[in-house]
Amino acid sequence: MTSSLxxxxxxxxxxxxACDSANRIAFARLSQRGRCGTCKAGLPFPALPVEVxxxxxxxxxxxxxxxxxxxxxxxxxxxxxxxxxxxxxxAATQASxxxxxxxxxxxxxxxxSSAQRIQGIPAFILYKGGNEADRTTGFQPAGxxxxxxxxx
Ligand SMILES: [Zn+2]
Numbered sequence: 001m002t003s004s005l006x007x008x009x010x011x012x013x014x015x016x017x018a019c020d021s022a023n024r025i026a027f028a029r030l031s032q033r034g035r036c037g038t039c040k041a042g043l044p045f046p047a048l049p050v051e052v053x054x055x056x057x058x059x060x061x062x063x064x065x066x067x068x069x070x071x072x073x074x075x076x077x078x079x080x081x082x083x084x085x086x087x088x089x090x091a092a093t094q095a096s097x098x099x100x101x102x103x104x105x106x107x108x109x110x111x112x113s114s115a116q117r118i119q120g121i122p123a124f125i126l127y128k129g130g131n132e133a134d135r136t137t138g139f140q141p142a143g144x145x146x147x148x149x150x151x152x
Contacts, residue, residue, distance in 0.1 A: 003089055004103070005048050009056045012046050012100075027064035030100055047096035049088055052104045058112050061102060063130040068099045070149050073113055073123040075106045080139045081122045091142035099151040124148075 006013045011026040014034075018041035025034050025043065034043040049072070052058045062069055072088050074081035092101035106113040106121060116125060116132075125135045126149045136148055146152040 003048060004051045005046055007050050007052065007057050007061065007102075009054070009060055012050055012061075014043050014046060016041055017044060027061050028066065031066040031097075045097035046100060047093045049092045050100060050102040052102050052109065052112075055109060055112050058102075058104060058109065061100070062127045065100055065127075067097075068133070068149060068151060069127045070095075070099055070101045070145070070151075071125050071127065072101070072103045073106050073116070073118045073121050073125070074103060075121055078121050084122045084139050087140070087142045087145070091145050094142060095146055095149075095151045099146075099149060126150075 008024065011024040012030065014023050014025050016023055016036035016039060019036060019039040021036055021038040023034065023036055023043055025046070033045070035041065036043055052061065072084065074084070088101060088103070095101065104112055106118060120137050122139065123135060123137045124145065126133045143152060
């Protein structure tokens with residue numbers, strides 16, 4: 001069982017629960033239920049955090065997602081970030097179909113964290129329609145994070 005999903009510059013890679021094929025769900029279609037390109041089974045909504053691995057993926061996800069996007073800015077050396085990881089995963093599962101939860105490693109993507117003016121971590125930014133709607137910092141249980149984001 002993986003604990004995160006990957007993405008490319010066009011969408012989130014969602015394994016098919018029936019045949020395990022990798023399917024790309026375009027960022028712009030994240031609010032719709034897709035079908036597996038191989039076996040035509042219905043694909044679930046993403047229910048795990050998405051690992052953001054490039055600046056382009058970050059930009060496209062935030063700009064194109066019709067669902068609110070909650071981004072966790074974290075780093076390996078940050079104890080509270082590590083405590084937060086299982087809560088963030090739980091939040092991604094609970095908000096499946098209503099919000100996309102994504103993770104940015106601030107050491108791997110320093111350009112994204114400086115452009116977003118991240119100071120203390122863990123930091124959480126809520127994006128709606130391509131714009132920052134709110135931000136908060138520090139460890140918090142999944143339920144409180146989703147209530148803050150308005151998707152509980
Ligand atoms: Zn399939």
